[in-house]
Amino acid sequence: MAIEGVALTQFNDLLWLMAQESSGVVDVRNGKSSARGLYQLLRPQYELNPNGEKSFGNAVEECQGGIRYILGRYHTAASARLFWEKHHWY
Template identity: 85%
Template structure:
């Protein structure tokens, strides 16, 4: 979070989202959707990781990619959580 300049107030929602997506497992894979990582990025989103697909397996870089996706799309982790709770995805 510090590397991405994200306020600590977003920590609980980011952690909750990660728990839903991967259970916190580094390089988690959903072969059906081709989703990977702690935040289950889809292939078009892999570039959000600092080193693209090569970032998978590195917990910090996977978190950076997930944070970039969440904040880029939803602006806050709380907003992303609301969408996830309503649809079971984010």
């Protein structure tokens, strides 16, 4: 979070999203899609990781990619969580 300049107030929602998406398992893969990593980024979003696809397996870089996706799409982790709670995906 510090690397990405994200306020600690977003921690709980980021952690909650990670728990829903990957249960905190680094480089976990979804057998039904290209979703991968702590925040289950799809192939078009792999570039949000600092080193693209090479970032998978590095927990810090997977978090960076997830944070970039969440804030880029939803602006806050709380907004992403609300969307996830309604749709069971984000």
